[in-house]
Amino acid sequence: MLLPPIAVLFATRALADTVTLPVAVSPPASASTPVPGDFQSFSIEFAFFPDFAGNYSHPNHLTNTLLANLRNFTGAEQIIRIGGNTQDHVVYIASQKQGIMNTWDYTYNLDQPKNSTIGPAFWESLNVLQDTKYIFGLNFYKNDSDFLANLQYEVNQTLLRLPSDRLHLFELGNENDYGANSGFRPRNWTQFDYVDEWIFRTRHVQTPQRSLRFFAPSFCCFNITAPTFFSPWTVWNESYRYDRDGWIEEVSQHGYISSTSRNPTLQADSLRNIDEPYLCRPSRPATRRAEHLPPAARTTVHNRRDEQRLGTGLARGIRRVWLCVVAGRLLSVHRVAGATPYHRGSVILTWYTDCLEHHENPPPPRHATDTASWLPIPVNGTGPLVKPPYYGNIFVAKFLGWSGPQISNIDLGSDYYSAYAAYEGGKLARLAILNLHQYDPGMNGTQRPQTSFVLPNLPDFTAAKVEVLTAPGASSNSSITVAGLSYDYQLGQGRGVQVAATGTTIESRNGSFTVDVAASEAVIVSFLQ
Numbered sequence: 001m002l003l004p005p006i007a008v009l010f011a012t013r014a015l016a017d018t019v020t021l022p023v024a025v026s027p028p029a030s031a032s033t034p035v036p037g038d039f040q041s042f043s044i045e046f047a048f049f050p051d052f053a054g055n056y057s058h059p060n061h062l063t064n065t066l067l068a069n070l071r072n073f074t075g076a077e078q079i080i081r082i083g084g085n086t087q088d089h090v091v092y093i094a095s096q097k098q099g100i101m102n103t104w105d106y107t108y109n110l111d112q113p114k115n116s117t118i119g120p121a122f123w124e125s126l127n128v129l130q131d132t133k134y135i136f137g138l139n140f141y142k143n144d145s146d147f148l149a150n151l152q153y154e155v156n157q158t159l160l161r162l163p164s165d166r167l168h169l170f171e172l173g174n175e176n177d178y179g180a181n182s183g184f185r186p187r188n189w190t191q192f193d194y195v196d197e198w199i200f201r202t203r204h205v206q207t208p209q210r211s212l213r214f215f216a217p218s219f220c221c222f223n224i225t226a227p228t229f230f231s232p233w234t235v236w237n238e239s240y241r242y243d244r245d246g247w248i249e250e251v252s253q254h255g256y257i258s259s260t261s262r263n264p265t266l267q268a269d270s271l272r273n274i275d276e277p278y279l280c281r282p283s284r285p286a287t288r289r290a291e292h293l294p295p296a297a298r299t300t301v302h303n304r305r306d307e308q309r310l311g312t313g314l315a316r317g318i319r320r321v322w323l324c325v326v327a328g329r330l331l332s333v334h335r336v337a338g339a340t341p342y343h344r345g346s347v348i349l350t351w352y353t354d355c356l357e358h359h360e361n362p363p364p365p366r367h368a369t370d371t372a373s374w375l376p377i378p379v380n381g382t383g384p385l386v387k388p389p390y391y392g393n394i395f396v397a398k399f400l401g402w403s404g405p406q407i408s409n410i411d412l413g414s415d416y417y418s419a420y421a422a423y424e425g426g427k428l429a430r431l432a433i434l435n436l437h438q439y440d441p442g443m444n445g446t447q448r449p450q451t452s453f454v455l456p457n458l459p460d461f462t463a464a465k466v467e468v469l470t471a472p473g474a475s476s477n478s479s480i481t482v483a484g485l486s487y488d489y490q491l492g493q494g495r496g497v498q499v500a501a502t503g504t505t506i507e508s509r510n511g512s513f514t515v516d517v518a519a520s521e522a523v524i525v526s527f528l529q
């Protein structure tokens, strides 16, 4: 139940800071191109996809509800990528009755099964989710005598069992630039060998009936040098001719946020720097091919557990907003879900934590579930659970809305404050303002500092609605709300339930607005005519 800690009842707001927030009424030249409704999409680990989606006899209502909530704000179908490490260890068995059977070996991996077998019922899980499209992850590593038949089964079953308009793309292999390092290819395996294998495999699954398109290369890293050189920059060049068949529709490159030496903490300090290497570099690819990969990604480390450092609870929800919108401010970002790829010439910035990991029964002794947006099934007595990052997803969906707005970053020159403007039809529609100062009642006492943002020179508007993403504190894992709605499983099984005021209306004074945002809160300001 939603019982806020005692401290919250007595928390008082105290003015700590006043900041002038200059907002342009029409999109500045640096504003993004329109951000499509499927911008916020999801990546789900292959082996756990049936846990998220369910099947015909056991549909997962929570996942369906949570995705529907988000679509209600954006009007767009999400693209779900079913992939990750486990996609490269999937074997199709025509006679298998169950959709999926995962084989665990804790000496091999505590978080993921060693291999998975799927039968025709696997595709029930794709069909049982409503109003989504898929990127279906195929097995690249299998290299015994059955590998081609296995791939052909994966492809032909997908074409047979999924309505064609729900198949967005195929993805052949996940992070295979790491193939030699992870022991799935010999040490002398080169980028040339990779391209060769990829071309051979895609040509042998291509069909005359429907010309298949791919999401690739989904490399884990930037410029691996050992044991051999792999690079998202060079794989496309004339030596390799990776896209020689022209079947690569979207370029996918994974990027792990905290992979710089400056790991983010709960507060914003070092976070502001993370955008610099690859998240926020404004590059606007003019054509759809990959010559335009981000020029300066210096980062190499890629442990998704690093994301734990993004804080806990509400702070993690706010991080999700920050990262999503930061991505939106990149002129070339087209979609967010799990790496740093391209979408018809645009970078798709995704990160790998949306709803990837959880453990099966019996659960292994380690937990890596904190950064997921929700836990779809009970695991070791916990769950189903809607997790703090989901509130960030809601906030972003609300901020983006239905119309495909242009997004502009308003640089406040601060590590603690972020602001973004959304423009619809060339006119200012909304603002998102984030106060990244950490506030936790247990740590900071009952005075919750707030900052007044003064928005000058907006004579076209007389009033605005203010909706808040908040919780008792930055570390809160419960009692989180957006516009007064809780999506907690215990309350409405993932449907929004009104537990606090929807928002407030503020009026302009002499053409300027003042918006108060408390520490560890974010608000959406929607301008009314």
Ligand SMILES: *[C@@H]1O[C@H](CO)[C@@H](O)[C@H](O)[C@H]1NC(C)=O
Pocket: 068, 069, 072
């Ligand atoms: C969709 O959002 C509207 C408000 O914008 C709300 O009235 C409606 O109940 C929502 N529907 C669902 C299914 O959440």
Ligand SMILES: *[C@@H]1O[C@H](CO)[C@@H](O)[C@H](O)[C@H]1NC(C)=O
Pocket: 054, 055, 056, 057, 058, 097, 098, 099, 100, 121
């Ligand atoms: C459907 O899901 C339930 C619950 O996870 C599982 O017990 C059952 O075996 C699944 N059915 C198929 C055909 O996979």
Ligand SMILES: *[C@@H]1O[C@H](CO)[C@@H](O)[C@H](O)[C@H]1NC(C)=O
Pocket: 091, 103, 105, 114, 115, 116, 117
């Ligand atoms: C899956 O892994 C288990 C344990 O290593 C092994 O016995 C089994 O043969 C593997 N199955 C497939 C289909 O690779």
Ligand SMILES: *[C@@H]1O[C@H](CO)[C@@H](O)[C@H](O)[C@H]1NC(C)=O
Pocket: 148, 149, 150, 152, 153, 156, 157
């Ligand atoms: C699917 O692929 C398998 C393996 O190549 C093949 O035996 C089977 O005939 C194919 N089925 C269809 C419907 O194309």
Ligand SMILES: *[C@@H]1O[C@H](CO)[C@@H](O)[C@H](O)[C@H]1NC(C)=O
Pocket: 141, 142, 143, 144, 183, 184, 185, 186
């Ligand atoms: C084939 O796959 C195995 C297991 O993943 C790996 O050890 C081996 O190096 C691979 N061989 C080749 C030639 O790719």
Ligand SMILES: *[C@@H]1O[C@H](CO)[C@@H](O)[C@H](O)[C@H]1NC(C)=O
Pocket: 186, 187, 188, 189
């Ligand atoms: C790579 O190593 C394998 C043994 O693992 C060997 O059979 C093969 O000839 C080597 N390839 C090259 C190009 O050196």
Ligand SMILES: *[C@@H]1O[C@H](CO)[C@@H](O)[C@H](O)[C@H]1NC(C)=O
Pocket: 229, 231, 234, 235, 237, 238, 239, 240
């Ligand atoms: C392609 O990149 C590789 C490095 O991976 C380089 O050695 C090669 O010269 C490049 N080829 C062309 C045609 O630029």
Ligand SMILES: *[C@@H]1O[C@H](CO)[C@@H](O)[C@H](O)[C@H]1NC(C)=O
Pocket: 222, 223, 231, 233, 234, 295, 296, 297, 298, 299
């Ligand atoms: C990766 O290597 C390519 C080719 O050597 C180079 O053009 C590119 O700048 C490098 N990128 C990084 C981030 O080092």
Ligand SMILES: *[C@@H]1O[C@H](CO)[C@@H](O)[C@H](O)[C@H]1NC(C)=O
Pocket: 363, 364, 365, 366, 380, 381
């Ligand atoms: C599972 O739950 C039991 C009882 O609460 C607990 O002792 C055990 O540590 C939990 N295991 C994991 C992996 O969390």
Ligand SMILES: *[C@@H]1O[C@H](CO)[C@@H](O)[C@H](O)[C@H]1NC(C)=O
Pocket: 437, 438, 439, 440, 443, 444, 449, 519
């Ligand atoms: C709350 O306490 C933490 C730890 O001392 C500190 O880093 C943070 O700045 C404090 N927050 C506020 C809003 O004072």
Ligand SMILES: *[C@@H]1O[C@H](CO)[C@@H](O)[C@H](O)[C@H]1NC(C)=O
Pocket: 312, 313, 370, 475, 476, 477
């Ligand atoms: C929220 O959960 C995280 C682990 O996910 C934990 O570290 C943190 O202490 C929890 N916050 C509170 C207030 O219990």
Ligand SMILES: *[C@@H]1O[C@H](CO)[C@@H](O)[C@H](O)[C@H]1NC(C)=O
Pocket: 510, 511
């Ligand atoms: C109203 O705004 C104008 C320009 O922004 C300023 O010159 C004037 O002093 C303001 N009036 C009041 C009463 O604040």
